[in-house]
Amino acid sequence: MLRFVSFTLAIVAMCNGQIAVERDPVCGTRNGFYGIEGNCDAYVECRDYRSREMQCPDGLHFDPAVAWPNYPCGYPMEVDCAGRGIAQPAQPSAECPHLYGFFPSPxxxxxxxxxxxxCVDGVAxxxxxxxxxxxxxxxxxxxxxxxxxxxxxxxxxxFTCPPPPVNEIGELIEGPVNYKYEGNCFAFFSCEEGRARLLSCDAGYGFDPISGRCVDGDIIKC
Structure with a gap:
């Protein structure tokens, strides 16, 4: 009789979509990621309220803002580790200081x-x-x-920015001044306060050195 009652209750629960699931107290939601205090790389992944401790690959940090099921690890320039704890020891290879990341080239x-x-898995x-x-x-x-x-x-x-131009009364012209990039009809240098930036006109436009602006590409004889 007891077995029959238990079976009947199980059937009722299944019909109501309320199947009992054992919950890990770490998991606040059925599926999600949770950081581990004092550690920048390790985290807890919860699946169906069951937790498993994980660790990002060397060179990546756990992103506490990531939404499940997206990949929870990111590069240090995207995921700041300051004040969150320690990172795992580096695992350098012959080519890379960390298994993953962006580094100066020889x-x-x-x-x-x-x-x-x-660097991807220690290969540069x-x-x-x-x-x-x-x-x-x-x-x-x-x-x-x-x-x-x-x-x-x-x-x-x-390229070095020339001295800034002046107007008819000798005052410096404010704002960036653009100059032709030799050998290219679409790129140009923009100078402001002596700093040169290489820029490019939008598609369909070319740089006019006379006006110092991007104009319709059909006007430019390239």
Whole structure:
């Protein structure tokens, strides 16, 4: 009789969609990620209220803001570890200081500072920033050359901003001034306070050195 009653209750619970699930007290939701205090790389993953302690690969940090089921680990420049605890010891390879991340390339010099390497599971892949940008080791990003302390911006760009122009009464013209990028109809240098930035016109437009602006590409004789 007791077995029959238990079976009947189980059937009723299933019909109501209320199947009993054993809950781990760590899991506030059925599925989700939870950080571990004092640790920047480790986290708890909950699946069906059951927890499992995990750790991001070397070079990546756990992102406490990530939503399940997205991948919970990110690069340090995207996921700040400050004040969250320690990171796991580095696992360097012959090519990389960490298994994952972006690092200076041995190909890079002060005059050629756009090179960097991307490390994937300890294997380095040589990369290059988009034209006009230099790799910045301080934030592991491609950045304006004048903001990278190890880069000779003038030599790297092959351009130095001329003295700022003045108007008819001798006053400095405020705002950026644009100059032609030799050998290219669409790119140009924009100078402001002596800093040169290599920019490009939108698709369908070309740079007019007379007006210093991007104009309809049909007007430009390229």
């Amino acid at each position: 190909k890079a010099t002060a005059d050629e500072c756009g090179y960097y390497r991307m 892949v040589e990369m290059a920033c988009p034209p006009g940008l230099a790799f910045n080791p301080s934030n592991a990003r491609c950045d304006w050359p004048d903001t990278v302390s190890t880069c000779n911006a003038a030599a790297f760009l092959g």
